[in-house]
Amino acid sequence: MQVSVITLFPEMFNALSDAGISGRAIKQGLLSLATVNPRDFTEDRHHSVDDRPYGGGPGMVMTVGPLSQAIDSAKTNMNVPGNPSPKVVYMSPQGKRLDQQVINELAQQDSLIVLCGRYEGIDERLIDAEVDQELSLGDYVISGGELAAMVLIDAMIRQLPDALGDSESASQDSFASRPLLDCPHYSRPEDIAGRVVPSVLLSGDHEAIRRWRLRQSLIRTRDRRPDLFAQLQLSDEECKLLDE
DSSP: OEEEEEOSOGGGGHHHHSSHHHHHHHHTTSSEEEEEOGGGGOOSTTOOOEEOOTTOOSSOEEOHHHHHHHHHHHHHHTOOTTOOOOEEEEEEEEEEEOOHHHHHHHTTOSEEEEEEOOTTOBOHHHHHHHOSEEEESOSSOOSOHHHHHHHHHHHHHTTSTTSSSSTTHHHHSTTSSSSOOOOOOOOSOSEETTEEOOGGGGSOOHHHHHHHHHHHHHHHHHHHOHHHHTTOOOOHHHHHHHHO
């Protein structure tokens, strides 16, 4: 998979390429990550990529010219014979909420361009002409699209074959197949200041452990995310577990 990020701060993405699961996947060639800086496509001595908004108001707006040229450059560099033009995603507070279904769909793309905004946003005409999808992390404000883009890319990497050491890890993540929160996890030692590991996890009874974990996931989702719980179609077994 090829991912190219349009950003004013390419150095931020070293956090993805230098460490952890994402860094290993990039080093193994499972994902190619490139950055394109719109400032490289400016002609004035200040390398300006923004200007005042028409109609007045606070802040500055990123202009069409440098962004459009940066996207064109990314598309040219990602051009592989037989592959369609890469999809362009803009990380935006006005976008659709990013969830596991969206991540799974984007992870199937051969190539993807992620556009990161700054300041008060970008000129709407660029969105109309170039952007295929707008995505948001949630209903809050952060300083730019870079952190949101890193969340998206890291989540997509987890869906790539061979990216995780345990082939079951991605399938067992929260939200992997259903809107269900993860169960509690424990490791050594068994007793920490009187707080002990649930005995079922020490029993060696795999069926009992499976049922306990499923019940804990259901309870967590019901209590912490009733919006997700309302989306679940509970099986007979799950209904019985909740009644225990």
